[in-house]
Amino acid sequence: MEKSLRYYLPDASAPEEIGVEQSTDNSSGQGAYQLVREQDVQRVLLPRASFSHKGTYGHALLIAGAAQTMGAALLCAKGCLYAGAGLTTLSIPESGLTALNCSLPEVMYLSRSHISDDLNQYTAIAVGPGLGTGSASHSLLHDLLLMEKAMVLDADALNIMSRYPQLKELIPAGSVLTPHMKEFDRLFGPQQNWFERLQAARSAAEKYQSVIVLKNQYTFIIGTNGKVLINPTGNPAMAQGGMGDVLTGMITAYLAQGLSAEKAAFTGCYVHGKSGDDLAENYFNVSASQVARHIPRVVRQMIK
Numbered sequence: 051m052e053k054s055l056r057y058y059l060p061d062a063s064a065p066e067e068i069g070v071e072q073s074t075d076n077s078s079g080q081g082a083y084q085l086v087r088e089q090d091v092q093r094v095l096l097p098r099a100s101f102s103h104k105g106t107y108g109h110a111l112l113i114a115g116a117a118q119t120m121g122a123a124l125l126c127a128k129g130c131l132y133a134g135a136g137l138t139t140l141s142i143p144e145s146g147l148t149a150l151n152c153s154l155p156e157v158m159y160l161s162r163s164h165i166s167d168d169l170n171q172y173t174a175i176a177v178g179p180g181l182g183t184g185s186a187s188h189s190l191l192h193d194l195l196l197m198e199k200a201m202v203l204d205a206d207a208l209n210i211m212s213r214y215p216q217l218k219e220l221i222p223a224g225s226v227l228t229p230h231m232k233e234f235d236r237l238f239g240p241q242q243n244w245f246e247r248l249q250a251a252r253s254a255a256e257k258y259q260s261v262i263v264l265k266n267q268y269t270f271i272i273g274t275n276g277k278v279l280i281n282p283t284g285n286p287a288m289a290q291g292g293m294g295d296v297l298t299g300m301i302t303a304y305l306a307q308g309l310s311a312e313k314a315a316f317t318g319c320y321v322h323g324k325s326g327d328d329l330a331e332n333y334f335n336v337s338a339s340q341v342a343r344h345i346p347r348v349v350r351q352m353i354k
């Protein structure tokens with residue numbers, strides 16, 4: 051096995067080790083596990099081609115942020131930018147515009163009132179980080195879901211769906227949901243342990259025909275056929291606010307560059323964790339901004 055993977059079930063008296071890389075049987079409950087390996091990611095990360103330009107690498111739209119949580123939107127945009135999207139547009143409340151222009155001048159702005167004008171110009175869309183859960187965010191999410199475009203759904207988009215469960219039925223096929231444990235349980239009901247949670251996630255991924263990124267020390271990436279990929283990268287130095295916002299931006303950037311939902315999800319998780327691992331060799335803890343900024347160097351090392 052590439053890295054010894056010890057997976058602790060909360061109700062187990064002893065840690066259980068899953069030999070995920072050998073397991074390819076996808077037909078039964080516990081057989082469908084596979085470890086994400088560096089070569090899997092290297093295979094899907096495309097080199098920057100000669101004569102390519104910003105249009106070659108997609109246009110991502112991120113709908114995020116509220117007055118109190120504008121940072122989540124900026125971190126999401128940072129993840130998207132550093133993961134290589136050709137163009138990144140951020141839709142935030144107007145009060146965040148100065149912060150955006152000062153901190154991320156590469157990123158464009160779209161007013162909330164113009165979101166629905168022409169969504170077809172974007173090759174990937176994400177909604178949720180720091181969005182807030184008030185009535186304006188609820189109706190924004192509702193309108194977006196009605197457009198039936200696959201998107202990355204994170205943080206407050208998931209929290210809103212937990213409060214209004216009928217919205218779950220509008221999740222467009224091909225979407226990527228990125229809940230942490232608590233967001234998952236809010237959305238799909240409380241689970242007794244990680245094994246139950248994983249089975250619930252497999253059912254949900256099949257039901258909604260969407261990829262579920264169940265974030266954890268070892269993040270599970272569950273495909274629409276119920277297959278579970280386990281990401282081996284990442285470490286406790288990364289346990290800081292905003293880390294998930296960066297991951298959402300990264301997954302959206304890989305979608306924008308043309309990867310499938312599953313490939314974008316596992317590539318985002320692997321590179322995100324690898325960036326954190328690389329930094330943790332020299333830093334006791336690492337911030338979400340550091341992880342984002344370090345992405346291009348990590349990818350450069352992976353693609354020689």
Ligand SMILES: NC(=O)C1=CN([C@@H]2O[C@H](COP(=O)(O)OP(=O)(O)OC[C@H]3O[C@@H](n4cnc5c(N)ncnc54)[C@H](O)[C@@H]3O)[C@@H](O)[C@H]2O)[C@@H](O)CC1
Pocket residue numbers: 118119120121122123178179180181182205206230231232233265266291292293294295
């Ligand atoms: N700079 C910013 O503006 C930030 C904004 N954020 C946004 O703020 C909104 C709400 O995030 P909150 O952090 O308040 O709420 P969450 O629901 O994400 O977390 C609430 C609490 O649950 C616990 N928790 C979280 N993940 C867990 C896990 N995997 N296992 C066990 N317990 C866990 C933690 O104690 C946490 O304080 C989201 O939209 C989020 O995107 C956060 O991302 C943090 C940074």
Ligand SMILES: Nc1ncnc2c1ncn2[C@@H]1O[C@H](COP(=O)(O)OP(=O)(O)O)[C@@H](O)[C@H]1O
Pocket residue numbers: 205229230265266267268269283284285286287288289290291292293294295296297
């Ligand atoms: N102890 C850890 N080991 C590995 N990865 C971690 C650890 N703690 C957090 N992470 C990663 O950081 C991210 C946290 O996401 P999330 O909880 O949504 O953060 P936030 O809401 O603050 O943005 C996930 O990708 C998770 O895998």
